[in-house]
Amino acid sequence: MSSNPNSKSLKIHIAQLNFTVGDIDGNAHKIINEYSKANENNCDLIIFSEMAICGYPCEDLWLKEHFIKKCQEKIIDILSQTKSHNCAILLGAPFFEFERKKSVLRNSVMLLERGEIKQIINKKTLPNYGVFDENRYFKPSSHITNFEFRGFDLAVLVCEDLWDERNLVLLREQAFDFIISINASPFNSGKHQQRLDLATKYSQDLQKPLIYVNQVGGQDSLVFDGSSFVTNNEAQVVLQMPNFVEDYAQIEVSKDLKIDVLKNSDCQNQNIFIEQSLEQFYCASVLGLRDYVKKNNFKKVLIGMSGGIDSALVATIAVDALGNDGVALYALPTKFNSTASFVDAKACAENLNIELKTIEIEEIFQTTLGQINKTENLSQLAQENLQSRIRGNVLMAISNSTNWLLISTGNKSEMACGYATLYGDMNGAFNPIKDFYKTQIYELAKFRNQNLCKISSFDHLNLIPQNIISKEPSAELRYNQKDSDSLPEYEILDKILFLLIEKQKSIAEVVNAGFDFELVNRVAKLIIQSEYKRKQSVLGVKVSVLAFDKERRYPLTNKFMF
Template identity: 40%
Template sequence: MTDTPRHLTIALAQTTQRMGDLAANAAAMLDWRAKAHGADLIVFPELQLTGYPPEDLILKPEFVRRAMEAAERLADATADGGPAMLFGSVHEEAGRVHNAVILAEGGRIVARRFKHELPNYGTFDEKRVFAPGPLPGPIDWRGVRLGVPICEDIWLEAVTAHLLERGAELLLVPNGSPFELDKDDLRRRLVEARVTDTGLPLAYLNRVGGQDELAFDGSSFVVNADGTMALQMPDWDEALAITNWEKGADGWRCVPGERATLAPYPEDIYQAMVSGLRDYVNGNGFPGVILGLSGGIDSALSAAVAVDAIGAERVRCVMMPSKYTSQDSLDDAEGCARLLGCRLDTVSIVPGVDALAKMLPDASPLAQENIQARLRMVTLMALSNSGGEMLLTTGNKSEMSVGYATLYGDMAGGYSVLKDAYKTTVFALSRWRNANRPRGALGCDGPVMPQRVIDKPPTAELRPNQKDQDSLPPYDVLDRMLESLVEKERSVAETAAATGEPETLVADIEKKLLRAEYKRRQAPPGVKLGPRNFGRDRRYPITNAFHTGD
């Protein structure tokens, strides 16, 4: 029988993943293992070998087969006597595919455990592709009983209670937990509750990096059985924490280590935007991005995020003036590009507008406005096709909520940085970035846009003297109503009571919100920031007669 150890060294690898690239993910894991020389065990996040979330890749038998083969090869690599490896992958058993965690040591797989609680809400739909595993028992390893609940397994009490009953001595939790506002506090409260319930120390290990519309912030940490924080890893960066564990009369305890400071609001949102865009552009092999730079705040912030994410040399901006474009807008676009150090081209859309005016002499005033937005899209897509850069759209969540955007115009593109950012958030982020350079940013140390871009009233400049507030309430008023209607799913009456706005105004905004669903369904992806982003979180029917405004 193996003697019970009194000391353990566990490496926590807070790493990124490349979806579906089994060879690259395995190679990276072995590199991290080499850096953890001297550790007894190295732990990786949820589905580290495959990427998370794999969605319908799991329904492809060949993918599952190759993932299982890659897991066996990783196990073979542990024959060298280095640290044991605890990593996430997929495993098929009896015709059922599971979200699994695998322990490999000495050249072989010594244990597997399957995820029991499969999330099926918000951005998650794991019940679509995975089968739930049984309540997992501890893994007996080197005389220690390791409890390894996977992510959602700690959001409910059953799994950790079962592990405690079966004699688990400490909890190692691999996660794929995407960023959203205030998620750090939510995770801590959750972990503290499980530590209190079980009396066991818990290591919460999360991945980093962007995957389509999700950004993963890392922010891994360890809480000891007495509720004290033993370790806080950084957010947004890959990192390796070598943790030392000691067993005393009261059980296992993690020796206190680093206590990184996590990004506060609004830096956390900005980092999510940077991470999401960087990994989307690089992961899909684009040489860079192209976007329309209008002299307004939305395009200015989008350009700043792009430069911070992938570097100024990979960002191309285009000013496309019409006869309604003010000199201030021309000057402000030039000022943004100069501060950011990125390329700015100017292509007038006036000849195209004149040509279409002759083709469509009876076009309505609204159609004439939309023609300008669509000509800008055609211009940008032609440049994108020529240079290979991905077109970045610049609309914000406030506009997308109420349909204040042109289908096949300013909505068209490959990715939307501000898709989940309300206009008031855009202002907060712009002020913050002008005064701060985020950690890891590739952009300038200083202002990224002229102050006038932040101060001037927003306008689409599609007709003379146009202002956004000609058609919409002030953005601080609009965003409060939208947050109530979208994030909190309140009725018109409840929203009016919560915001103090007239029911007639709230009912009009709800009507606009519901009518714009068909536009949003055709919008490009964009990074999730809050609890209810348009897309994976909020899935409304397009054809829908229900509303609460009566």
């Protein structure tokens, strides 16, 4: 096995790690620790993900010169580790470079070897769509960089470079042994299969192996799933690393391009790759919530439990993310909340091994309503929303007093149609189900009742009572209220929403797909009228190709219908 600079094979350590944006010291410490593992196993090269030193995406932190300087200082510290070791480091980092007598910032990958920066590879294709805005910060390279390393010629692509087929054309004209693709590629529905399709296309076309390294972890609304892999020169996947967990693997690549998998990590999730899309969605929500809470130094979250399916699922996700000692549950009933709903909420809390604390708000509601009605005669809708806002105020007061993070529980169907109360049930700091339609909420609840979460230590099933799943959804802000009083049936609504939002279809196109014009027109109006609410909604995990997040930017003042 290789440790010889001119060996006929290379031993490579693939590091799939969870970095934190802005924690340059912490990230450097993690990099050095992983480097030690690679050295212990006599590796020639360790590969880290895109922007490993600073995390990704750093947004306008990249515009701060002292931020970039701090990154470069830590790279020097990491560089010093390589002086007395054989293993080289391939590390993603921001880097200032002079171009036409002007300093420009690059999205770079550095080869650190024997105390020197031997190569700097700059990203050629900068993404500027969806959640990406790299043209704001970086200047692209004009070429793909190949370099010689210990008898091998390596071609390095940085994330979006792989997605740009013009680079495949360029690589056809170049001589190299294999490709290393370094990434910070966020999760969404179907994303991993797209990566595999791209990688196998490169490997098949060029008849070269490809090593794909991705970061893992939550960063605000984004979740990076890891899912690093290796394809051989016959376009076969010879290594698939787990998703949603940190991991490492070691491979050996020989001169004849044969790849041997030498070692996977000994973590409890070794060799577990979650393939089912519903399970991926659930794990993404768990990881997104866990990292948001922990990386922002909160110890606990609190959730208002209504006895409905949304809050029950959020409570379950929270326990999988943080353990039941990291979750507080509260019921805040008025006279309009049924006994059955309280029983359901209590049963769910008991299944999660959490005490459901109860704060009656009927007296607060009646007192507030009485004071307002001395000068104003509140409408029925205003009275309903007042209850929601009282709940929001009480929960925020508890959050303020305890420093626990309030978690919001609204779903994508409600947010699309504005079926939510500003400063009421929309209160909170994070929402793990924000990007799930109501029909998906039911699917996820049923899934979790029957399956354990592979990235959680909470080993209980049947957490959400069947009555919560089977009963008709209701906000319970008036007697006998049902969601269907205000919205179409979710089975129909969600299909229309998907076409209007994710597929960005016009009203006419949705009608041509078989839906009633009046219904589609009504839903479209609800979406447009609710834009102001979404602008004020809390951060939430992105799982779809088009979430109510950075990638969907609509004006508040707008007369254009779909």
